[in-house]
Amino acid sequence: xxxxxxxxxxxxxxxxETVTLSCTYDTSESDYYLFWYKQPxxxxxxxxxxxxxxxQQNATENRFSVNFQKAAKSFSLKISxxxxxxxxxxxxxxxxxxxxxxxxxxFGQGTILTVHx
Amino acid sequence: DTAxxxxxxxxxxxxxxxxxxxxxxxxxxxTMYWYKQDSKKFLKIMFSYNxxxxxxxxxxxxxxxxxxxxxxxxxxxxxxxxxxxxxxxxCASGWGLVIDTQYFGPGTRLTVL
Numbered sequence: 001x002x003x004x005x006x007x008x009x010x011x012x013x014x015x016x017e018t019v020t021l022s023c024t025y026d027t028s029e030s031d032y033y034l035f036w037y038k039q040p041x042x043x044x045x046x047x048x049x050x051x052x053x054x055x056q057q058n059a060t061e062n063r064f065s066v067n068f069q070k071a072a073k074s075f076s077l078k079i080s081x082x083x084x085x086x087x088x089x090x091x092x093x094x095x096x097x098x099x100x101x102x103x104x105x106x107f108g109q110g111t112i113l114t115v116h117x
Numbered sequence: 118d119t120a121x122x123x124x125x126x127x128x129x130x131x132x133x134x135x136x137x138x139x140x141x142x143x144x145x146x147x148t149m150y151w152y153k154q155d156s157k158k159f160l161k162i163m164f165s166y167n168x169x170x171x172x173x174x175x176x177x178x179x180x181x182x183x184x185x186x187x188x189x190x191x192x193x194x195x196x197x198x199x200x201x202x203x204x205x206x207x208c209a210s211g212w213g214l215v216i217d218t219q220y221f222g223p224g225t226r227l228t229v230l
Binding site: 033037039042043044045047050052089091095097101102103104105106107109110 | 148150152157158161162167173205207209214218219221223226
């Protein structure tokens, strides 16, 4: 079974600075997908970024980028130019590329990000 | 135009009662999911339905019974509610065999007194 670990329960950053959230995972599969979801106080789960394991290039979405190290099974999220609206709980999630899981997501424990003005 | 909607958003009930949470998606997806987020914010899959067929049942007590009347709806019925059932329940939808974003509903906060 796959596991996802986020070792930082809480992180904080000053507005306009950069912060990196860590995520490691364990899998024996070669085909899989990784995601970062954001959950603000509103409770809504919002997709931030996703990475296909077969792609060597790190995904980027505006101020959000990932550092995907497949051999190390590491998938960190970098938030540049942090904004107050980035304050939320961030979840790393794993999805198998195989058909049997039917898209089931396995989540890490989450990291609470605080942004200081 | 809400993509995935859940009702109710808040549910407060007594131990031993039976309650249902409804979920609807208008994205045309073939697969729907129920996730549970516990008091420590940990999210875990409970069930998955693909084209109205139960695909994933992750060791959930049989007091929980999902029902999918059609591809756009997935309801969760809980019998004999217990204190430990208090949590936020999220419905989500996506494509089971195609890699794409999974969309989440707003969640239902269930409080069992």
